[in-house]
Amino acid sequence: MVDANLAKGECTGTIKFTPPLYKQRYQFIKDLVNKYKPKKVADLGCADCSLLWMLKFCKCIEVLAGLDICENVMKEKMHRLSPLPGDYLQPSERTLIVTLYHGSVAQKDPCMLGFDLITCIELIEHLEATELEKFPEVVFGFMAPAMVVISTPNSEFNPLLPGVTLFRHPDHKFEWDQAQFQSWALDAASCYDYTVEFTGLGAPPPGTEDVGFCTQIAVFRRKYPNTGEPINLEKPTENSYRTIFKAVYPSLKDEKYLQNAVVSEVINTAQIITRRLLDSFNSVYKEHSDGLVEMKPDFQLPHYFMRHLKNPSLAEAEKLADDRNMETYVSGNAVYIPLIKIFSIPKVNKLCGTFENLSKLITGKVALSNDGSAVVISTEHEHEEKENE
């Protein structure tokens, strides 16, 4: 089957596309997404969800939807669209919801409203005449996204593909030459107030340039601004698609995940500060077997201690007062790390935005001093470890 060969990128007689054409088509969409940064993208005729899987890594996308009339083909690999453990360990800034619908592009469903980009890759040639007739009204009239990309085989290229007699694939209902595709696309564009540009993938061999690309592509852009309402006011009242898969990715926009991220960052930061402090104590003091502790003779006070001993100017005194508020201190068997110091760590600062937010997010989750101004890290286990040594 030639279409299958093209899909797998195998050599079809003299023609070999590298990378294979299906990958080039996906890359074409990915490049477009990276250029225009759409937030809501739908792939109609998404089949095994390969394109959707590639697109889920595009950071601009917040809503990703797939539609296909064949439920089984979607189910084959749809698990790849689920969040991975890493997505939970380090939730992203963005929200992402991936949904797969079982249904036909010949039918309207409000779930496809409000999209920025709708792709129809190698779909239209699989539509029955009655479906193809409804397609422009559904996609351009009802869904009315800001951008639509449609790709389809160019029949003029077929003589260059050995073994192709009528169509490239037995399920194709038609294959258009460049003039047929362009006339259909121009009609749809003018009827629904879109502009259209033509391009393609899989260039013909030198000397056969008139044949055009193996895959022909139309990129449509809506001329009118998004009103949030479809231009067709006759909205269907009920859903005609059925949801077969939905994944809500963990996001820092969700308070639950933000709190987890802040708490683990605060505890991690506090533990690092505590460790450094204890290590510096160990390098300053020497503990004798009789329990006596003395300062090591070759010890020199670190720079930040020295500054406090000098005669400071007024500005320096104010700065020193600020520094003191930021200073970690030890009391009993615990190290107290001022929250303001933790807030100054860029990652914590970015996650919380405000100091009040930091306090709010960690209260009840992290051990704090009585006045709530410092994180408390117990050093009791340090002694236990020493005793056990």
Ligand SMILES: C[S@@+](CC[C@H](N)C(=O)[O-])C[C@H]1O[C@@H](n2cnc3c(N)ncnc32)[C@H](O)[C@@H]1O
């Ligand atoms: C050749 S595949 C294209 C797959 C995918 N877009 C790609 O490029 O890898 C065509 C897909 O369109 C789907 N399809 C056919 N008629 C459809 C319809 N009326 N509504 C939605 N999907 C349809 C088929 O089930 C099939 O998965």
Ligand SMILES: [Mg+2]
């Ligand atoms: Mg096809």
